[in-house]
Amino acid sequence: xxxxxxxxxxxxxxxxxxxxxxxxxxxxxxxxxxxxxxxxxxxxxxxxxxxxxxxxxxxxxxxxxxxxxxxxxxxxxxxxxxxxxxxxxxxxxxxxxxxxxxxxxxxxxxxxxxxxxxxxxxxxxxxxxxxxxxxxxxxxxxxxxxxxxxxxxxxxxxxxxxxxxxxxxxxxxxxxxxxxxxxxxxxxxxxxxxxxxxxxxxxxxxxxxxxxxxxxxxxxxxxxxxxxxxxxxxxxxxxxxxxxxxxxxxxxxxxxxxxxxxxxxxxxxxxxxxxxxxxxxxxxxxxxxxxx
Amino acid sequence: xxxxxxxxxxxxxxxxxxxxxxxxxxxxxxxxxxxxxxxxxxxxxxxxxxxxxxxxxxxxxxxxxxxxxxxxxxxxxxxxxxxxxxxxxxxxxxxxxxxxxxxxxxxxxxxxxxxxxxxxxxxxxxxxxxxxxxxxxxxxxxxxxxxxxxxxxxxxxxxxxxxxxxxxxxxxxxxxxxxxxxxxxxxxxxxxxxxxxxxxxxxxx
Numbered sequence: 269x270x271x272x273x274x275x276x277x278x279x280x281x282x283x284x285x286x287x288x289x290x291x292x293x294x295x296x297x298x299x300x301x302x303x304x305x306x307x308x309x310x311x312x313x314x315x316x317x318x319x320x321x322x323x324x325x326x327x328x329x330x331x332x333x334x335x336x337x338x339x340x341x342x343x344x345x346x347x348x349x350x351x352x353x354x355x356x357x358x359x360x361x362x363x364x365x366x367x368x369x370x371x372x373x374x375x376x377x378x379x380x381x382x383x384x385x386x387x388x389x390x391x392x393x394x395x396x397x398x399x400x401x402x403x404x405x406x407x408x409x410x411x412x413x414x415x416x417x418x419x420x421x422x423x424x425x426x427x428x429x430x431x432x433x434x435x436x437x438x439x440x441x442x443x444x445x446x447x448x449x450x451x452x453x454x455x456x457x458x459x460x461x462x463x464x465x466x467x468x469x470x471x472x473x474x475x476x477x478x479x480x481x482x483x484x485x486x487x488x489x490x491x492x493x494x495x496x497x498x499x500x501x502x503x504x505x506x507x508x509x510x511x512x513x514x515x516x517x518x519x520x521x522x523x524x525x526x527x528x529x530x531x532x533x534x535x536x537x538x539x540x541x542x543x544x545x546x547x548x549x550x551x552x553x554x555x556x557x558x559x560x
Numbered sequence: 561x562x563x564x565x566x567x568x569x570x571x572x573x574x575x576x577x578x579x580x581x582x583x584x585x586x587x588x589x590x591x592x593x594x595x596x597x598x599x600x601x602x603x604x605x606x607x608x609x610x611x612x613x614x615x616x617x618x619x620x621x622x623x624x625x626x627x628x629x630x631x632x633x634x635x636x637x638x639x640x641x642x643x644x645x646x647x648x649x650x651x652x653x654x655x656x657x658x659x660x661x662x663x664x665x666x667x668x669x670x671x672x673x674x675x676x677x678x679x680x681x682x683x684x685x686x687x688x689x690x691x692x693x694x695x696x697x698x699x700x701x702x703x704x705x706x707x708x709x710x711x712x713x714x715x716x717x718x719x720x721x722x723x724x725x726x727x728x729x730x731x732x733x734x735x736x737x738x739x740x741x742x743x744x745x746x747x748x749x750x751x752x753x754x755x756x757x758x759x760x761x762x763x764x765x
Contacts, residue, residue, distance in 0.1 A: 288599045288600060288611070289599055289600055290600075290685075290750075291600040291602045291609070291611065292600065292601060292602050292603065292680075292681060292754070292755050293681050293685060293686060293749075293750065293751040293754065294681040294682050294683060294684055294685045294686060294687050294751075295685045297600075393745045393746075394745055394750065403684060403685045405685065405745060446567060446569050446570065447567055448567070448568070449566035449567060449568050449574045449607075450566075502604070502605035502606045502607075503604050503605050503680075503682060504574060504604045504605065504606065504607040504609070505568070505572075505574060505602040505604050505607060505608070505609025505611075506609075507568055507569055507571065507572045507609070507611060509569050510568070510569070527682065527683075528602060528681070528682050529602070529604050529680070529681075529682035534568070537567070537568055537569030537570075537572075538569070539569065539570055540569065540570050540571055560570070
């Protein structure tokens with residue numbers, strides 16, 4: 269059983285729930301950025317929640333099922349078709365052998381997940397099949413012609429007709445954020461401004477982190493995130509969700525492929541439950557940080 | 561020991577200490593007695609990151625564990641250092657000697673006679689920031705980082721020495737080359753240099 273990639277689109281990566289536990293050796297947790305979406309896809313198929321799927325960036329993906337296979341698309345909301353016929357996302361679909369799946373550009377969100385019954389059986393590295401773009405661990409980014417082996421199906425495909433999911437928003441993404449370990453390195457006004465401001469997702473964002481642009485000048489004097497302590501910070505451990513502020517005052521929210529340590533002070537840490545939302549935020553979209 | 565607990569989201573906390581020695585001592589103790597639910601224990605320059613699975617070990621329990629753990633100041637007496645053969649052929653060896661006001665031979669002798677310890681990792685899988693008990697090899701990073709440093713390059717930067725586990729950009733001053741495999745994801749353990757480990761560099765032709 270296998271899946272042949274015809275077109276990877278902008279970026280197609282094998283991801284599961286990552287490889288936590290190796291950070292002391294310099295290895296990030298990695299794994300699907302929208303974990304709820306991957307989990308849901310797996311559940312729809314009767315897979316283990318942590319089975320590997322394919323994380324698709326902005327659609328444009330095409331693949332052929334070499335044998336009859338059940339699959340599900342979750343995450344970003346957009347058009348998809350199987351042998352030219354439109355198919356629903358967020359439900360288990362049976363593909364006959366030889367059928368071609370095409371995933372279009374989503375209207376909302378950034379990342380869709382292709383879960384396949386039995387999971388993608390790529391070679392695990394340190395217990396995970398996730399591609400880590402920072403450290404280069406895990407299966408290479410998919411290319412046209414790649415053939416992905418599929419695992420043995422476990423449980424039967426559960427009889428679920430419909431699961432309620434809320435499509436990613438096109439409007440402001442509201443995240444919850446905790447006080448960061450170095451919030452006291454910033455002025456009180458800076459911490460206020462961090463929570464008040466409407467930030468914009470920069471195009472310079474990836475699985476390592478989401479860079480944020482400050483609101484257009486006017487309401488806030490620059491730099492928005494003024495430091496109280498200007499000393500250099502000795503490198504310290506980072507987590508997914510850490511909001512690092514670089515010397516120019518721009519925040520970056522670290523994601524799953526983050527460096528395990530970093531030298532910029534962390535003003536806030538995005539709550540675990542909000543990270544999936546951030547995975548779907550598009551460049552140009554507004555982000556706000558409510559106090560967790 | 562000065563210990564301060566800092567928040568780091570809903571799955572982690574940072575233990576901030578007075579310095580690298582205290583980090584190593586507390587890391588040694590924490591690593592030796594991890595309760596269930598500790599996912600990652602990450603030493604750094606002044607802090608130790610404690611990442612938990614809060615369903616197994618709530619953050620408050622993790623904090624209590626860190627606060628009641630007594631640091632272990634001395635490494636085990638029978639500890640065997642990792643032996644790292646090095647050809648001292650680095651592109652910056654002469655420049656490093658110049659910066660330090662030493663001869664090239666003195667730099668090599670100092671590097672090989674010092675006992676190094678892996679303080680922490682973090683730059684790439686398998687990279688270790690190595691420290692020793694003196695700062696006579698302290699040099700600044702290169703003003704302009706190299707776009708590519710080969711795997712095995714042995715470098716100095718600030719108070720640290722280190723070996724690049726694979727080719728990557730880098731700003732360290734390069735003094736030699738090691739042939740040892742520092743990172744093999746298929747090996748157990750995958751890293752030759754782990755936090756806390758002792759390292760001796762040995763000159764080879």
